[in-house]
Amino acid sequence: MIISANELPDYERQVMQIADCDPFACRIISLYRSYMPSLAFVDYWMIFDDNIEPSGAVARNGSNFILFLTGNSDLGEISSFMRVAGASGVLCSGDYPLVLSGASVTEGQVMKRTSPVEEADIGAKPVQPEIRAAYDLIVKCADEGFVPPGFDDFYVDVNHKLRHGTMRLRGLNDGDALAAVAMTVAESDGGAVLGAVACHPEYRRRGFGSALVRSLTNELVAEGKTVFLHRAMNANAAFYEKPGFENCGTWREYRY
DSSP states (O other), X not given: OEEEGGGOSOHHHHHHHHHSSOHHHHHHHHHHHHSOTTSTTEEEEEEEOTTSOXXXXXXXXXXXXXXXXXXXXXXXXXHHHHHHTTOSEEEEETTSOOOOTTOEEEEEEEEEEOSOOOOOOOSOOOBOOOHHHXXXXXHHHOOTTOOOOOHHHHXXXXXXHHHHTSOOEEEEEETTEEEEEEEEEEEOSSEEEEEEEEEOGGGTTTTHHHHHHHHHHHHHHHTXXXXXXXXXXXXXXXXXXXXXXXXXEEEEEEEO
């Protein structure tokens, strides 16, 4: 059974009650704290099992959906719900395959880190860069696996979430040049999802990207958060393993 958050007295608490520090639940909670369900472009639902116990959660941002699923989630019902809801994209755990005929499927590794690591001293301290500078670097480093949104959409979303404390943005400068950037794309009380890590081509193999990831992750771990990231399959494994990230599952994205 799938029930709208508008009909529930405490949606966030119910998600956190069953989340157990899950990266997909972290994304849903972070989105919910950023954009309340009264807004037209977002919606939230709770999934219940046959005993009316919470067994998962759903969030919609535009036509893109995030699913937090558990072993008690009814995957048939959820697959049907995604089709009826007109999803153009669905992100969820790879442990719970959906039946979405006609959708292309991309998979990768979920990694996490819970302990601090030694930070690298490269003579630069992390700063919060201007959103425009961060965006330009992310676009410069984008590949076929990631298509950045337009700047206006990126700016509005990042600026809003920074003000609401549901993400953070960090960069490393070399003089006046932004050499590397990293951000959390979602944060909850006990978790954070790392994303948009980019290092300018001229500064690669000089430790800027690794130093920034170590610094930002240590900042989050010191606050008691488990740090997750969604890594493309067979990509950048060594880069994230060196600062202590370990595989903890898989992610799957369905796209029409």
